Amino acid sequence: MKSPKILVFAGSSRTGALSGKLAALAAKELAVADAEVTRISLADYPMPIYNGDLEKEKGIPENAVRLAHLIAAQQGVFIATPEYNNSLPPLLKNAIDWVSRNKSGPNGIPYRNKVYGIGSTSDGLIGGARALIDLRRVVLTAVGAILIPEKIEISRAQEAFDESGELVAEPPAKLLKALCRHLVDLSRRLAD
Ligand SMILES: Cc1cc2nc3c(=O)[nH]c(=O)nc-3n(C[C@H](O)[C@H](O)[C@H](O)COP(=O)(O)O)c2cc1C
Numbered sequence: 001m002k003s004p005k006i007l008v009f010a011g012s013s014r015t016g017a018l019s020g021k022l023a024a025l026a027a028k029e030l031a032v033a034d035a036e037v038t039r040i041s042l043a044d045y046p047m048p049i050y051n052g053d054l055e056k057e058k059g060i061p062e063n064a065v066r067l068a069h070l071i072a073a074q075q076g077v078f079i080a081t082p083e084y085n086n087s088l089p090p091l092l093k094n095a096i097d098w099v100s101r102n103k104s105g106p107n108g109i110p111y112r113n114k115v116y117g118i119g120s121t122s123d124g125l126i127g128g129a130r131a132l133i134d135l136r137r138v139v140l141t142a143v144g145a146i147l148i149p150e151k152i153e154i155s156r157a158q159e160a161f162d163e164s165g166e167l168v169a170e171p172p173a174k175l176l177k178a179l180c181r182h183l184v185d186l187s188r189r190l191a192d
Contacts, residue, residue, distance in 0.1 A: 007038050007076070048061065075115065089131075100142070
């Protein structure tokens with residue numbers, strides 16, 4: 001059985017980002033669960049804010065094409081998002097929007113035919129749950145992808161990780177492991 005390819009990224013490229021910590025830990029757990037993990041930062045894929053005129057004049061930005069091809073080559077994707085004003089941060093939504101404009105891959109829209117896992121972090125008490133509701137809706141309905149039922153929301157995330165990047169509390173640590181195992185298991189079916 002082949003190891004599935006799984007891409008991991010966060011919706012924040014800030015130094016010390018809490019969502020980046022969740023992405024880093026998910027990448028580690030996915031590798032433990034036998035995935036071939038690629039972890040990226042959206043900082044390495046800078047894109048202008050989507051604008052239809054820009055697309056008409058200059059086409060899809062090179063970084064959006066690069067990201068689309070990278071996503072298309074995976075069997076699974078894990079996204080960790082922060083919450084901005086009860087929803088997705090613009091960095092993440094803009095990347096999703098630009099990539100969705102690239103339909104040049106073998107399956108058309110690059111998001112299709114892969115399995116997604118999602119998680120959120122917040123320095124507040126709700127753990128970015130409202131951003132996760134929106135990300136879930138985008139992934140399921142707009143992107144048309146397969147989403148595993150487990151999701152993880154890390155509240156007070158500034159205190160949730162220890163110095164080595166592990167989750168301090170046992171319940172979310174167990175949940176993340178279970179989520180990652182499920183993501184690997186389902187992604188593997190696409191790899192075989
Ligand atoms: C523009 C903006 C809006 C925010 N809105 C929310 C919010 O609605 N809910 C929330 O829990 N935190 C909110 N926050 C706080 C972020 O959750 C917090 O800054 C978090 O650390 C950012 O994610 P990161 O650490 O992954 O960069 C907001 C922060 C910014 C900058």
